[in-house]
Amino acid sequence: MTKNLPPGAMFALIACGTVLGIAGTDLVLPAVPSLPQSLGGTTALAQLVLAAYALGTLIGLIAFGELGARFDPRKLLVWSLGLFTLTSFLAVLVPSIEWLIVLRLAQGAFGSGPAVFAPGFISSSNSHDRAATVLGRLGSIESLTPALAPIAGAYLLALGGWQISFAVLGGLGLAVSAVTWRYVASFPGRDRAPTPHQSYMTIIRDRAFLRYALSQAFSLGSILVFVFGAPAVLTGPLGKGIQYFVILQVCGIAMFVIGANLSSSLARRFGTDRVIATGTCVLTPAFFLILVYAAAGGENFAVLVALWIIVNLGFGTRGPVGFHQAIVASQGDHSRGAALVIASILGTAAIGTAITAPFIGMGLWPLASAGTAIAFLGLLSLVALRPSAARSTSRSQR
Incomplete structure (x- = not known):
């Protein structure tokens, strides 16, 4: 038994x-x-x-x-x-x-x-x-x-x-x-069979779910596209060893952990939506600064690490509470909700990686461009799909 x-x-x-x-x-x-x-x-x-x-x-x-x-x-x-x-x-x-x-x-x-x-x-x-x-x-x-x-x-x-x-x-x-x-x-x-009207479309039509899911997908997707291409860029056009990628990741991880550990307490103090928005507003400009530096021909690894730290601190702050809010907004259908959120993240990563692949040998700027554009879509999702003033006030008081 x-x-x-x-x-x-x-x-x-x-x-x-x-x-x-x-x-x-x-x-x-x-x-x-x-x-x-x-x-x-x-x-x-x-x-x-x-x-x-x-x-x-x-x-x-x-x-x-x-x-x-x-x-x-x-x-x-x-x-x-x-x-x-x-x-x-x-x-x-x-x-x-x-x-x-x-x-x-x-x-x-x-x-x-x-x-x-x-x-x-x-x-x-x-x-x-x-x-x-x-x-x-x-x-x-x-x-x-x-x-x-x-x-x-x-x-x-x-x-x-x-x-x-x-x-x-x-x-x-x-x-x-x-x-x-x-x-x-x-x-x-399964506790019970799903209701006949329940489907992926039921969840997707919900404005709150779309807001949290898309902002999470684009925010994490921007980082994944950059990480996917970083080894090839560092070892190719930038002429560095794979150990530099490890250093980049270690620094990013450290900042992510700090942000993630602060995420819940910050949400309790300032409100979940405000923390998600703030983290996204840190993440997106940091990617843009990487793009500006890369477009100017900058190749100093220390500068890249410093900017990457800011990117990861921004996502660490918004990541855990953003994911949880998307699952909560899935109308109790956790399996389909989780599938949609993670599918959106990886779909973003797949499309972004495929688009940048032909340009990966040209240096840092294609990755930085992709990261900036995708992160901006995450910020745009929060703004374009924000709830009414009444709902926003109600949520911030919870």
Whole structure:
């Protein structure tokens, strides 16, 4: 008879599954510049290895969000983790970069399941107030993963070839899927069947959800596009080693952690909407300053680090509360709401990475231009979709 998992162990397992899917992008990131030399192809084609995973995840999020409303999410979770593991191991054996791009599309789709089902599992196994706290904690962990995983990826690349990152993803996927399969009966099933009128469109039509979801997607998407291209720019046009990318990420992580730790307390003191707006207003001008510096021909790494610190401090301040507000605004449909928010983030990253890929060899300014434009869209979403004065006053008093 299967023993029930304690709440802490269940949360840890859920978090491991979601982090694994997100790390599937960033753990591989430092190895991307070396792929053309190992598998053939061009630098632009290598960037599509990242874009394909993001696009696959986008497809998987929407598909699993809908499947979860029709079938047992516990079984879907096991299948998702198992197929992610299989595609990770197969990636080690690819003969060309084109095949790797195809497998990355499938790997991203299969790895998206845990992120879709996590909110439903947490909501069903916790009280309302407790569920909100745990969902916020999960969102913070997920937000940290894109910052931490590239550092681990750089270390793995130093140990050997690009295949090590995929082998590690396969090994971790095997461990998580095996434990999940062993204890899947402990996870809560659906409390009830979804109402017939409930759908993605029901959530998308909600102005409040769109405001928080789009601002979150564009804010984080701007950072991801920049991070995805940074290794190729630093090691290529700027003529620096991959260790400079690690330094850039460490500094960014430090500021993100500071901002994220202050986020909730600032929201309680000044209001959630004000904190989200302030963080976005810090993030966007900081990206613009990077663009101005790059357009002027600046290549001083210390200046880039200083501006990148400001970018990450801005997102750290707004990121956790912004994600939580989007989930809260999804009308109680946490699985579809989470799928839409994360899909929007990764869709932004995929499109932005694909657009900048042909220009990646021209220096820092294409990445800075993309980051600035996308971050501005996040700011525009907050302004264009802001609620009426009466609703704004009511929300700020909560």
